[in-house]
Amino acid sequence: MKKIVAVFLLFVGVLMVVPKQGGAEDSQELNFQEKKALIAEIAVAEGIPPEILIAMADEESDFTQFDETGNPYISDDGGIGIMQITLTDEDLAKYGYTQEEISWNIEDNIHAGALHLKSRWNNQDLPQINNMDPEILENWYFALMAYNGLSRVNDPTENPNAYQEKIYRVLRDNFLLSIEEFPPIELRYEEGSDIIYFPPGVDYEWDMANTYSRQILLETGQTVYTYNDDLDFSYIRDGVDGNRLNKTLPHNTRLEILEGPFAINDSFKHYVYYHVTDGNQTFYISSSNLVQEPAAFLPNVDQSILPDPKEPIARLHIKREGVQFLKKEEFGEYVPVDEREKDEFLRVYYTEGSYFNVGGEYYIKQDLNKVVPYIGRILIESETKMYAPDGSEYKSFGKGHALRVYSFDENNYHVGGGYYIKNTSNVKFYKGYVTLLKDTPLYSPDGNVFEEREQGIAYRVYDIEGDKILVGGGFYFKNNDLVEYNIH
Structure with missing residues (x-):
């Protein structure tokens, strides 16, 4: 990054060269589109999700490197430029930069900020989250806290507007990402001090930390799938700044990346667009509508085909508090009856639009942040x-x-x-298991009784065909009141 860097901006199709030498002649601001593309390129080069670094630039300075007079933007607390760098000369030198360079060269400022964040990510004294996969956005929580400072102002138990909380708010609001609120954390203070320290050996296993970057991994030729939490479909366009097409795509539509990502020249919308194909036509779709694997949705089953399903097709894990238990009324309205408890499991018999049927006229709304079917x-x-x-x-x-x-x-x-x-x-x-409630005949593939099996034994179930519960090798039990089937 210390040399002249050529940055290809896909969305404008030109080559932008950022001069290395700082000075007033370099003080012209780039537009939002150019800034976000430059931040994304630096982020990817340093192994940081672009969403994280772009959100920081938004929160730190509203993407501002120079003030209205053309001089470097310096805040009241001395923060410099787009990433609001407050490092000493000595600390900056560790990253290979000077105060003049980060003041007059936006690329140097962004890169210094990225290196400082990366140093916090590599700090082994901070708590670890799950396997610390850097492509998962939630895993940067403590690195972001440390980037701004391990002080009481960033204690989320005392300040809901702690720096790292504000960054994730940007990710939710400006990238349209469904990131859950973070669970409570443990932190400590020395007596009379406002400096945070963490109890040694305290790390976190958070199920909610599962949001992969949608800008760092998607490459030309990659297969992706449509999904979002807000609608039952995804909108598509005829261009990055084009018109919305009449066609919409249902969840789990398989697509191939043709080009991208393409940034948007907007100070609020930070998601990017990709040029994709579904095998029949090409169009553009936002990163907020793309995931890298099929979402855990079950096939929609017409209730008229399966009016009284006997056996479940899945098991639903309630991951979070606040999941509503719904009753479907006569005119199709889903009315809350009560709430289910965290870590409860429910049988799923079929899906109906965005709802899991959990027996009779009762449903749970599909929300992969709160409930997961397997x-x-x-x-x-x-x-x-x-x-x-x-x-x-x-x-x-x-x-x-x-x-x-x-x-x-x-x-x-x-x-x-x-x-x-x-x-x-x-x-x-295998789908589940069957428990013998009484001594029960086991049938061979030719339909004859093979032998009697004893009450109380459970067998893995590999499939169900009509009244046959298949337990391997073509052998089966009949699905009757002598047995009880459970989905795994």
């Missing part, structure tokens, strides 16, 4: 690799391990968080 498990029969969202090998599992499955396609079983297991002979998918 459709079965895979049993590892010989050593098998799990793959990360980027396709790299993550870890191996030996024989006997069982993993929950949230969705699958012909090639992979999706086991949560973008991770997957390949569909090979090394694994076997």
Whole structure:
């Protein structure tokens, strides 16, 4: 970054060269589109999600490098430029910069801010979140707190407007990302001090930390899927600044990235657009409508085809408080009856639009931040690799391990968080288990009784065909009052 850098701006199709030498002749502000593209390029180069660095520039300075007189923008607390750098000469020198460079050169200012954030990310004294995957936006929580300062003003238990909380507010409001509120954290103060320190060895396992960057990973040729939390479909356009098309796309529509990302020349809208194809036509879609794996939605089932379903097709995990238990009234209105408890599990019999039917006339609204359906498990029969969202090998599992499955396609079983297991002979998918309530005949594939099995034993269920509960090798129990089936 210390040399002249050529930044290709896809959205304007020109080559922008940022001069290295600082001075008044370099004090012309770039437009919002150019700034966001430059921030994104630097972020990707440093392994930071572009959303994080762009949100910081928004919160720090409203993307301002120079004031109305053309001089470097310096705030009342001495923060310089777009990233509001307040480092000493000595600290800046560690990153290879001087005060003059970050004052007069916007690229240097952004890069110094990125390096400072990265140093906080690498600070082993800060709590760790899950596996600290840098592509997950929530995992930057403590690095952002430390970037602004580990002081009482950034204690979220005392100040709801702590710096890191404001950054995630930008991600929710300006990137249209469904990031949940953060759980409580533990922090301490020395007596008489406002400096935060963290209890040693206290790290966090947060289920809600699962929002992957939608700008750092998407590349030409990559397969993506449509999904958003607010609507049952996604809008598409005929260009980055084009018109909205009449056609909409249902959730889990498979697309291929053709070009992008394309930034928007807007101070508020920070999501980007991609040029994509569904195999039939090409169009543009915003990053807020794209995910890297199919969402854990179950197939819509027409109630007239399945008016009184006997067996569940999935199990629903209530992850958060506040999930409403709904009753469908005569005219199709879903009316709250009560709320379900966190970590409760419900059987799902079919889906109806955006609602899970959990028995009779009762429903739970689909919201992947609060409820997660899973459709079965895979049993590892010989050593098998799990793959990360980027396709790299993550870890191996030996024989006997069982993993929950949230969705699958012909090639992979999706086991949560973008991770997957390949569909090979090394694994076997099963839906649930059947428990024998009384001594029950086991039938062979030819339909004859093979032998009597004892009451109380449970068997894995690999499929259900009519009144047959298949338990492997073509053998089955009849689905009657002698057995009880449960989805896994």
